[in-house]
Amino acid sequence: MKLILIVGARPNFMKIASIIDAIKTYNRNTAAPEHIKYTLVHTGQHYDDAMSEAFFRDLDLPRPDIYLGIGSGSHAAQTAEIMKRFEPVLLELQPDMVVLVGDVNSTVACALVASKIEYPAKNSGLNTQNLRRKPRIAHVEAGLRSFDRTMPEEINRLLTDAISDFLFTSEERANQNLLCEGISAEKIFFVGNTMIDTLLKHHEKARESNILERLGLKNNKIKTQKPCFATQSSNHTPYCVLTLHRPSNVDNKETFQNILEALMELSKYISIIFPTHPRTMNRIKEFHFERYFEFISLSSGQTVTNNRNIYCLEPLGYLDFLCLMSNAKLVLTDSGGMQEETTVLGIPCVTMRENTERPITITMGTNVIVGTDKRLIIDESLKKIDTGKLPDNPMIRSRKYPPLWDGKAGHRIISILLDRIERP
Numbered sequence: 001m002k003l004i005l006i007v008g009a010r011p012n013f014m015k016i017a018s019i020i021d022a023i024k025t026y027n028r029n030t031a032a033p034e035h036i037k038y039t040l041v042h043t044g045q046h047y048d049d050a051m052s053e054a055f056f057r058d059l060d061l062p063r064p065d066i067y068l069g070i071g072s073g074s075h076a077a078q079t080a081e082i083m084k085r086f087e088p089v090l091l092e093l094q095p096d097m098v099v100l101v102g103d104v105n106s107t108v109a110c111a112l113v114a115s116k117i118e119y120p121a122k123n124s125g126l127n128t129q130n131l132r133r134k135p136r137i138a139h140v141e142a143g144l145r146s147f148d149r150t151m152p153e154e155i156n157r158l159l160t161d162a163i164s165d166f167l168f169t170s171e172e173r174a175n176q177n178l179l180c181e182g183i184s185a186e187k188i189f190f191v192g193n194t195m196i197d198t199l200l201k202h203h204e205k206a207r208e209s210n211i212l213e214r215l216g217l218k219n220n221k222i223k224t225q226k227p228c229f230a231t232q233s234s235n236h237t238p239y240c241v242l243t244l245h246r247p248s249n250v251d252n253k254e255t256f257q258n259i260l261e262a263l264m265e266l267s268k269y270i271s272i273i274f275p276t277h278p279r280t281m282n283r284i285k286e287f288h289f290e291r292y293f294e295f296i297s298l299s300s301g302q303t304v305t306n307n308r309n310i311y312c313l314e315p316l317g318y319l320d321f322l323c324l325m326s327n328a329k330l331v332l333t334d335s336g337g338m339q340e341e342t343t344v345l346g347i348p349c350v351t352m353r354e355n356t357e358r359p360i361t362i363t364m365g366t367n368v369i370v371g372t373d374k375r376l377i378i379d380e381s382l383k384k385i386d387t388g389k390l391p392d393n394p395m396i397r398s399r400k401y402p403p404l405w406d407g408k409a410g411h412r413i414i415s416i417l418l419d420r421i422e423r424p
C-alpha cells in the first residue's frame with residue numbers, strides 16, 4: 001500500500017503523528033514486500049518555526065518528503081495554490097490513498113485534487129482496464145459539525161467528507177452527522193481520536209518540560225492573586241491558559257475588545273498565560289490593544305510591562321504547551337482540539353465560541369460554551385476555577401474518557417485501510 005499523508009497547519013501535526021507511528025509499528029512487524037510506503041507532504045500553510053518545525057521536533061516526526069511552500073493568503077488564494085502545487089505531486093507518485101486529517105484549508109484543497117485526478121494509463125502492455133486510476137481518499141476526524149457555515153472549517157469538513165471514501169470518526173455524534181448527510185454507513189469507521197493518541201503518548205514526557213520555571217510560575221515571579229486562589233496545595237502559581245485565534249473572535253475589533261475586557265476582569269483573580277497565535281498578534285498590533293498585556297518573549301528574554309496579569313508570549317511547542325495546559329486551573333480557548341485535550345486531561349475548559357463541533361466534550365462535563373458574552377465568560381470561568389481540580393497525574397486518575405479515546409485510533413485506521421483497500 002502506498003500512501004500520501006498531508007499536513008499543513010499546526011493541529012494537523014499531532015493527528016498525523018499517530019498514523020505515522022501506526023505505520024512504523026506495522027512495518028516493523030511485517031516482511032518488507034508488504035510494507036506500507038508513505039510520503040509525507042507538508043503544504044506550508046503554517047511555516048513559522050513555532051507553528052511548524054517545533055512540532056516536528058517535539059513529536060519526532062520525519063522530515064516532510066515534499067514541502068509545497070504555500071504560505072499565507074486569502075482562503076481562495078491559499079486553497080488554489082495548494083491545489084496547483086499538489087496536483088503534479090499526485091500525478092508523479094500515484095499513491096493508492098491520500099490520507100487527510102482535520103479541517104484546515106490544506107485538507108479540503110488536497111481532497112479536491114485527489115477526487116478529480118485521473119492517473120495517466122501506464123504503457124506496460126498489460127490490460128490496464130482493472131488498474132486503479134485514482135487514489136482513494138481517507139479523512140481522519142470526519143463527521144464533526146458545528147452547523148455554522150460562517151466557519152471556514154465547517155465548509156472544509158462538509159466538502160472533504162462528501163468526497164472521501166473512508167471516513168474515520170472520533171465521536172459517536174460524527175457517525176450520526178454523516179449518516180444524516182446521506183453518506184453510506186459502509187464508508188464510516190468509528191476509530192477514536194488520533195490527536196488524543198498523541199497526547200497520551202507524550203503526556204509523561206511533557207511533565208519534564210521546564211516551561212513553568214521559564215515563565216516564573218514555579219518561583220512566583222508572576223504576581224500572586226487574590227487569596228482565594230493563592231492558597232492552592234500546589235507548588236506553582238495558579239494560572240489559566242488562554243488561546244484565541246478564530247477570525248470571528250480576533251478579526252473584529254469590538255468582539256476582540258469585549259473578550260479582552262472580560263479577561264481583564266478575570267485576571268484580577270488569577271494570572272492568564274497567553275501563547276499568542278501570529279494572526280492574533282497581528283490584530284493586537286493593528287487594533288493597538290497592547291495595553292491589555294504584559295509581554296514576555298521566552299526566546300529573546302525581552303519583557304514589556306503594562307502592569308497587567310495577562311501574559312502574552314510567542315506560540316509554544318507541543319511538549320511545553322501540553323505541560324502548561326496539564327497544570328492549569330482552567331483553559332480559555334476558541335480552539336477545537338483543546339476542547340478535546342482538556343477533556344482527557346480533566347482540566348475545566350471555557351470555550352469562547354457560539355457552538356462546538358465536538359459535543360462529547362460538553363457531555364463529559366469538562367467543557368462549557370460561553371460565546372463572547374462578557375458576563376458569561378467571567379462568571380463561568382470563576383465558577384470553573386472554584387470547582388476545578390488541580391490535576392496531578394490525570395493518567396492514573398480513574399476518569400472516564402470518551403469511547404475509543406484510548407491511544408489506539410491510529411492503529412485502527414491502518415488496519416482498516418489494509419483490510420479494505422483492494423489490490424489492483
Ligand code: UD1
Pocket residue numbers: 009010011045046047048051052072073103104105106152153245247277278279282336
Ligand atoms: C488555521 C486553520 C484553523 C486552525 C488554525 C490553527 C484554516 C481555514 N484555518 O487558521 O482551522 O484552527 O490554523 O492554528 O485552515 N501566520 C504566521 N505564521 C504561520 C502561520 C500563519 O504568521 O506560520 C499568520 C499569517 O499572518 C496568516 C495568519 O497567521 O495570514 C493566519 O494563518 P492561516 O493559516 O490563514 O489561518 P489560521 O488562523 O492559522
